[in-house]
């Protein structure tokens with residue numbers, strides 16, 4: 001299997017952590033989404049990473065679908081299958097990824113639009129969304145089980161991305177989450193090696 005990814009991408013980081021815990025070997029293909037290259041757009045018409053190319057040439061996206069697939073291939077080591085535990089895991093994943101989606105929308109506003117066109121009320125809305133999600137994550141991480149699940153991977157990759165792009169948001173505004181992230185990566189150095197980096 002081959003994974004179209006980039007090093008700073010939080011969703012790619014989550015998939016790489018999942019593949020690691022599922023003990024699956026995946027070839028990594030560095031991919032710049034700005035190029036809208038043929039391999040990317042043929043693998044994922046939406047033109048986003050991560051995208052997984054399976055051995056038979058078929059493809060999978062987005063990160064949540066890829067993680068589900070890897071977990072099934074490996075016999076469910078990271079997604080509990082009992083309904084309540086499954087729901088708790090997937091809710092935290094959706095919350096962490098949704099937080100990142102909002103913060104990334106605010107980032108993209110400044111990255112991809114000329115400054116005179118930046119629309120502050122829209123960026124403010126994204127940050128209100130991200131802040132609510134970060135507040136909720138502070139409570140959610142307290143209830144996570146000891147053994148890492150997909151929920152831990154989503155929270156860790158998403159928080160590490162916030163720390164990379166908006167360090168003050170995590171270290172200054174959410175020190176409890178920053179401390180959780182430090183503790184998690186200290187206990188799991190193999191996963192720390194897969195966090196988003198510039």
Ligand SMILES: N[C@@H](CCC(=O)N[C@@H](CS)C(=O)NCC(=O)O)C(=O)O
Nearest residue numbers: 009010011033048049050062063064
């Ligand atoms: N919901 C998707 C989100 C994927 C996503 O937004 N990926 C970003 C990189 S982390 C991307 O490809 N951005 C390029 C763009 O939006 O043009 C997932 O979980 O895979």
